[in-house]
Amino acid sequence: MKLVFIGPPGAGKGTQAKIVSMKYNIQHISTGDKLRENIKNGTLIGKKAESYTSKGELVPDEIILDMIKDILNDNSCKTNGFLLDGFPRNLNQKEELDKLLKKMNMPIDKVIVIDVPEKELVERLLLRAEKEGRKDDTKEVIENRLRIYNESTKPIIDSYKKDNLVHFINGLGSVEEISKKIFDEIS
Numbered sequence: 356m357k358l359v360f361i362g363p364p365g366a367g368k369g370t371q372a373k374i375v376s377m378k379y380n381i382q383h384i385s386t387g388d389k390l391r392e393n394i395k396n397g398t399l400i401g402k403k404a405e406s407y408t409s410k411g412e413l414v415p416d417e418i419i420l421d422m423i424k425d426i427l428n429d430n431s432c433k434t435n436g437f438l439l440d441g442f443p444r445n446l447n448q449k450e451e452l453d454k455l456l457k458k459m460n461m462p463i464d465k466v467i468v469i470d471v472p473e474k475e476l477v478e479r480l481l482l483r484a485e486k487e488g489r490k491d492d493t494k495e496v497i498e499n500r501l502r503i504y505n506e507s508t509k510p511i512i513d514s515y516k517k518d519n520l521v522h523f524i525n526g527l528g529s530v531e532e533i534s535k536k537i538f539d540e541i542s
């Protein structure tokens with residue numbers, strides 16, 4: 356199975372992506388996690404990415420696309436499938452992904468969009484800031500991330516709608532309730 360998860364920051368896409376990828380034994384590919392790992396390890400990618408992530412800006416497409424190409428070429432993605440969490444994030448990334456998957460003959464099966472009202476998103480991320488201290492969870496940066504989601508990421512939902520792949524999930528409720536809704540939609 357090949358899935359894409361889309362949602363604004365704080366919608367719970369990372370939370371649900373972990374649960375769904377475990378259940379279906381597919382590779383969980385989170386560009387956000389990969390970038391944070393690179394930043395923590397002080398790699399060249401991490402050094403370049405940090406100036407963007409700390410402001411809530413999107414990291415340049417070349418960096419993200421190189422990372423994704425390497426991961427998708429992994430054998431487990433080809434045999435078991437994958438779940439893309441936080442990628443694609445703008446129309447150019449989606450077009451490049453379409454080209455890549457066409458070449459690899461691995462079409463996307465479903466796109467899950469998790470919807471949550473903005474007020475709740477801000478509350479969740481501020482709560483996470485208290486617990487985990489992520490640098491991009493300050494009020495100002497959260498507002499920038501939401502603006503970028505509305506401007507750059509939302510248009511890819513319309514593009515996937517044309518391919519009849521989109522399923523909307525209401526992201527309000529307990530983590531378990533939302534997982535159940537996603538499982539029902541997938542199977």
Ligand code: B4P
Pocket residue numbers: 363364365366367368369370371386387388390407408409411412413414415419440441442443444448479480483491500526527528529530533
């Ligand atoms: P991401 O890591 O993708 O961060 P995110 O949008 O905040 O989502 P995340 O997965 O962490 O949060 P979730 O909604 O699960 O990206 C971080 C940054 O990396 C971006 O701003 C950008 O700079 C860069 N980046 C990543 N991908 C990129 C790309 N493709 N191109 C360019 N740049 C890129 O959860 C949020 C919180 O809500 C958690 O604390 C969770 O516990 C809580 N939560 C989850 N479900 C809940 C529920 N049902 N009820 C209450 N709380 C819940």
